Amino acid sequence: MSSDPAIALLRDLVAINSVNPTLVPGAPGEGDVARSIAETMRRAGLDVELHDAAPGRPNVVGVLEGLRPGRALMLCGHTDTVGIAGMEQPFTPIERDGKLYGRGAQDMKAGVAAMIDAARSIAKTGGLPAGRLVVAAVVDEEHSSVGADALVGRCRADAAVVTEPTDLAIAIGHKGFAWIDVEVLGKAAHGSRPADGQDAILRLGRVLAKLEALDRVLQARAPHPLVGTGSLHASIVAGGRELSSYPDHATLQMERRLTPVEREEDAIVEVRQILAAIAAEDPTFRASARMMFSRPAYELDREHDLPRQVGAALAKAGRSPVVVGASFWADSGVLGQAGIPSVLFGPGGAGLHSTEEYVKVDEVITCRDALVELARSYCSGVAAT
Ligand SMILES: [Zn+2]
Numbered sequence: 175m176s177s178d179p180a181i182a183l184l185r186d187l188v189a190i191n192s193v194n195p196t197l198v199p200g201a202p203g204e205g206d207v208a209r210s211i212a213e214t215m216r217r218a219g220l221d222v223e224l225h226d227a228a229p230g231r232p233n234v235v236g237v238l239e240g241l242r243p244g245r246a247l248m249l250c251g252h253t254d255t256v257g258i259a260g261m262e263q264p265f266t267p268i269e270r271d272g273k274l275y276g277r278g279a280q281d282m283k284a285g286v287a288a289m290i291d292a293a294r295s296i297a298k299t300g301g302l303p304a305g306r307l308v309v310a311a312v313v314d315e316e317h318s319s320v321g322a323d324a325l326v327g328r329c330r331a332d333a334a335v336v337t338e339p340t341d342l343a344i345a346i347g348h349k350g351f352a353w354i355d356v357e358v359l360g361k362a363a364h365g366s367r368p369a370d371g372q373d374a375i376l377r378l379g380r381v382l383a384k385l386e387a388l389d390r391v392l393q394a395r396a397p398h399p400l401v402g403t404g405s406l407h408a409s410i411v412a413g414g415r416e417l418s419s420y421p422d423h424a425t426l427q428m429e430r431r432l433t434p435v436e437r438e439e440d441a442i443v444e445v446r447q448i449l450a451a452i453a454a455e456d457p458t459f460r461a462s463a464r465m466m467f468s469r470p471a472y473e474l475d476r477e478h479d480l481p482r483q484v485g486a487a488l489a490k491a492g493r494s495p496v497v498v499g500a501s502f503w504a505d506s507g508v509l510g511q512a513g514i515p516s517v518l519f520g521p522g523g524a525g526l527h528s529t530e531e532y533v534k535v536d537e538v539i540t541c542r543d544a545l546v547e548l549a550r551s552y553c554s555g556v557a558a559t
Contacts, residue, residue, distance in 0.1 A: 175269050176535050180291035180542045184533070186210065187283040188267040188276035194254040195231075196317040204253040204313040204321075208232040211253065211290065211311050218294035220309065227313050227324035235329055236309040238293050244305025244553045248331035248514065249289035249545060250322070250505060251282050251338070252315030260529040273523065273532040280523035284533040285337025285541065286311055288521065292545035305553025306331075315505050318467060322505035326512035333480045333552065334516040335545065336506040341522030342493055342537055342544075344484050347400040348500040348518065350432035350471035350507065352441035353409075355425065356381060356449075359460040362415075362422035371420030375413045377452075377459060378424040382408060384448045385428065398433040400473060400499025406430040406441075427466070431501075438468040472507040472516070473499075480515050480552075487547035488519075491540050519544070 176182075190210060193201035208224060212234045215222045220236035227233050234253075255278035258264035264277035274284070293309045296302050308331050312321030338345075358381060360374030385406060392404045406428060413424030430441040445463040453459045474481065476497065485495030506516035521537035 178539050179294070180287050180538055181274065181535055183214065183291055184274060184279070184284055184287035184538060185267040187287055188274070188279055189265050191265050192253050192255055192278065193257055194314060194316045196314065198257040201257065203231050205230055205232060207253045208234045208311065208313070211286070214290060215293065215309060219297045220293060225324070225328065227321040231313040231321070233313060233321050233325055234311040235325070236293065238297055238302050238307040238309070240302040240304040240306055240553055242304045244555050245333070246306040246308060246331040247549055247552045248308040248310055248329070248334035248509070249292065250310040250312060250325070250334050250336045250509065251286035251289055252313065252321065252505060253286060253311045254313055254316050255281065255283075256316050256527050269535065272535050274535055275530065275532040277531060279531050280339045280521070280533040281526035281531065282338050282520060284523070284538045285339065285520035288538050288541040289337050289545055291542045292549060295542070295546050296549055303550060303554050305555070307549045307553060312505065319469070319505055319508055322508035326508060326514070331514055334506070334509045334514045335484065335548065336504055336509065336516055336518050337520040337541065338500070338504045338518045339520045339522060339526060339533070340498070340500060340518050342488065342519070342540060343496045343498040344481050344488070345498050345500040345518035346476060346478075346481050347434055347473035348471060348502060348504055348507065349401045350436075350438065350469050351503050352430045352432060352438050352468035353466040354428050354430065354442060354445055354463055355466050356428065356445060356463045357461060358424045360420060360422045360424070363420040365418040365420065372458060374421045374424040377461070378411065378413065378426060380452050381426065381448060381461065384452070385445075388444060388448065398435060398499070401433055401471065401501060404431055404433050404436050432471050434471040434473040436471070438465070438470055441465070441468065469503055469507050470511065472510040474510065474515055474517060478515055481517050483552050484517055484519055484544070484548055487551060488544040490547045491543035493540055493544075
């Protein structure tokens with residue numbers, strides 16, 4: 175078992191159930207883990223505040239002030255995890271062969287432990303020379319990021335590192351997404367009377383066939399250099415009441431993943447065009463689409479000071495920096511949209527959102543060491559070389 179304080183902290187965090195209650199009704203949410211994090215940061219000498227982003231779901235923000243003025247760097251990670259279905263011991267951190275297993279080990283209690291331990295280590299070794307280090311542990315990234323939304327409403331910084339798992343690569347962009355609800359109307363009728371009925375489910379099938387064709391077109395487009403192409407998939411379908419009746423109603427909930435050159439509105443326009451094309455062929459076809467929720471993609475200029483600074487800090491911690499794009503959406507999108515230039519940078523592992531999740535212990539420690547270097551140099555305003 176590693177005796178490194180970042181790993182000890184990670185074990186404590188994994189042991190606290192913080193399954194997102196919006197994803198899994200009845201789950202406890204982030205309250206307990208937030209209070210534990212607040213206590214850890216207070217003991218390390220940070221100024222700590224908790225504020226509810228949603229009822230009973232507190233963000234924790236700890237601030238370490240520098241000895242003289244400088245720049246403000248935010249380290250940000252989410253405290254919620256996805257559910258635990260199929261896992262035997264989700265909240266028992268187990269270390270084996272340099273890996274630490276448990277729900278949230280990689281996504282992303284490891285990144286949260288690394289950022290808190292980085293602040294703790296700086297506080298313990300003479301403090302931050304200049305500027306301000308803001309350590310933010312936010313709720314609800316795995317659903318709709320109400321935590322990050324609340325954070326940017328109260329807290330500013332000149333730059334941010336979101337410590338999501340990137341295998342210690344520096345991710346300067348990621349895809350966005352749009353969730354769309356499609357409703358197709360039919361006409362209920364006795365199953366023996368086809369002249370009276372309109373089958374909403376078969377009509378939804380026409381929509382699905384065109385969506386599949388659209389997905390092929392999207393994925394055949396020239397890939398964005400950081401994140402590849404856009405795509406879509408049908409997530410949830412529903413419809414029908416009983417075997418012997420024509421269904422009057424069918425619904426599809428779908429997701430479209432967006433590149434930085436695609437707008438959120440594009441996603442709904444594409445679907446409405448498909449519905450209009452089917453209606454043009456068949457005047458009895460009735461359907462509508464609406465956007466349920468969306469988040470834009472994010473991209474930071476490759477020449478921006480921040481990824482260079484992170485790269486220099488990582489090199490000092492003993493690893494060669496690599497700059498990439500991430501496929502998954504993350505809170506960096508919210509921070510970036512709020513005018514805080516952001517990158518993703520966190521330890522690697524495998525199995526996020528699956529039944530066997532782990533993080534590589536040595537990468538948690540390297541991440542922590544790089545964040546210590548970064549905070550000292552960035553907040554002092556030292557240019558990366
Ligand atoms: Zn995550």
